[in-house]
Amino acid sequence: MKIVRNTADLRRLVKAAKRRGKKIGFVPTMGALHEGHLSLIRRARQETGWVVVSIFVNPIQFNRSSDLRSYPRALAADARLAASAGANLVFAPSAGEIYPPGFQTYVEVTQLTRRWEGEHRPGHFRGVTTVVAKLFNLVQPDVAYFGQKDAQQARAVRQMIDDLGFDVRLKVLPTVREPGGLAMSSRNALLSPDERRGAKILFESLHEGKRLIQLNLRRGNGILRRMRAVIQKVPSARVEYIAIVDPETLEPVRRVKRPALLLLAARVGKTRLIDCMEVH
């Protein structure tokens, strides 16, 4: 497996792979790879002929500089993990390689990014869609793999692909969870052992919401109240938002229909975590 740092090398290797008739799979990541990422890389390995993993802690998608500074970084370990899961190439550019002096072009998905993460992290999705657009142009993938955990991100990227006509197929794969239910996330490394035990309450809250919807409860507010009550059992956890939304529009629903999507963001100690669950 090769590791490249600059776009010229990346383009050259991508073109060579295309000339050899390879179908290109792409897994964009911010590194600190966990089983969630590895499940994407393995699937890409099964479904395509040449797998690119990008590892880039994208500065413009962080709305708080402390969050950017504390974000876990582990390139050497990441490269080994990516290779073992089947990556053919790791693209690990510097911030200056992606955003050279004078950079000033942004891609923005408007309505779908107004609420939830977009509301609590101003500028976040503009940063995400801008870097994903650039990475698509550099990697020219046939298929791109994203995790369902970042449900709003996956929905926004799908919108961008459709609206701007990227010739990329998007696959969104299920959230990988730890045995207690905590969604795999690079930020989990920032939790203390106690917080980590407490953090599974997010999953339990989502699970309770799903259970109630499957029991045919229909009043969104009633379901959300019971989901909040679950999280209140862990004192170190504070809900930032919790919502039942239409999976297509991400708009909140008062009368719950299926399919529905449950979205949740909470701080556990100082660490901000998000999770979600689909209810069919």
Place this chain on the structure above:
Amino acid sequence: MKIVRNTADLRRLVKAAKRRGKKIGFVPTMGALHEGHLSLIRRARQETGWVVVSIFVNPIQFNRSSDLRSYPRALAADARLAASAGANLVFAPSAGEIYPPGFQTYVEVTQLTRRWEGEHRPGHFRGVTTVVAKLFNLVQPDVAYFGQKDAQQARAVRQMIDDLGFDVRLKVLPTVREPGGLAMSSRNALLSPDERRGAKILFESLHEGKRLIQLNLRRGNGILRRMRAVIQKVPSARVEYIAIVDPETLEPVRRVKRPALLLLAARVGKTRLIDCMEVH
């Protein structure tokens, strides 16, 4: 020459051409083709193996609905002209094909589009870069051809290509002018015979500015005053802006250095025209 109306047909034909090893040239237009457009198509024909011309009056780059309504349209004649200049394919989509219901993704170049056309036509450049990004994704050109007349547009598109990593080479070709100097423009069709005779004053003003700079006059304000005085000789012409700018940043310069770029927008009667001139 083929004319296609939908993106699926376009993609299929582009892929077939690529499989045949063709290098793809692309000339994006809003139709009402004139010698300026044809010079781009002919150059594309010389330099690439397969030439796509798009004809699309892009609604989101018009800041005034009256301007969108009155913009000249002539698809049948355009198709004949494009074919005669060497186009292999005309892509003439409907507005709904490019902007289906729910469309909400925009590409924006920030600093370079703040002034001049960007200031006088709010939203214009967002519309331009969004549609050009989408057309690049659909057409997948190796080389794209733009006219120098729309200097700020060409500069913004170059910034977008660089910033977002589009694998497209940009060629900006010289403005084609009528014998009296009036820059070719689809909007010239909206001028009365009298206005058309008067409109060459824009060229004369630019020419005067160029002459003064080449005489080594350095005070921007003095040069601009003399350029304005030229235009005032035609009563139906009203300057909207006139500027001497750095060709890279498009920021106005007080002390003129070479190369410089002269930018000019004016109404002649009710018709808004722009023109520009490089001074080396």
